Amino acid sequence: MGQLQISNDISAAKDLIAKNRKELLDMLELAYGDQPKWQVVRSYILRSLGKNGLEGILDSLEETLKVSAVAALSLKSASDEHQ
Numbered sequence: 001m002g003q004l005q006i007s008n009d010i011s012a013a014k015d016l017i018a019k020n021r022k023e024l025l026d027m028l029e030l031a032y033g034d035q036p037k038w039q040v041v042r043s044y045i046l047r048s049l050g051k052n053g054l055e056g057i058l059d060s061l062e063e064t065l066k067v068s069a070v071a072a073l074s075l076k077s078a079s080d081e082h083q
Contacts, residue, residue, distance in 0.1 A: 010062045014055060021049055 025042065032038055047053055 007062060007065050010058050010065070014058050014062075017049055017055060017058075021046075024049075 025045065028045070029038065029042070032041065035041075049055060051059070
């Protein structure tokens with residue numbers, strides 16, 4: 001699997017999380033919204049899925065792939081110049 005495919009998969013995962021976050025929270029609130037600690041749990045879920053959680057991890061992976069791709073192209077270019 002190439003870097004481009006992995007990057008596309010990461011983007012698709014991020015889109016899926018963003019689109020389904022509200023539905024997930026709505027389902028959980030229906031089931032547990034009357035619990036005294038619901039707001040604390042809801043905040044934890046949002047953090048876990050957001051920029052400081054899963055979304056942040058995916059962003060970091062995506063950035064690492066971009067840097068790796070640029071480095072690989074630079075090395076290939078340098079190698080081609082010396083041949």
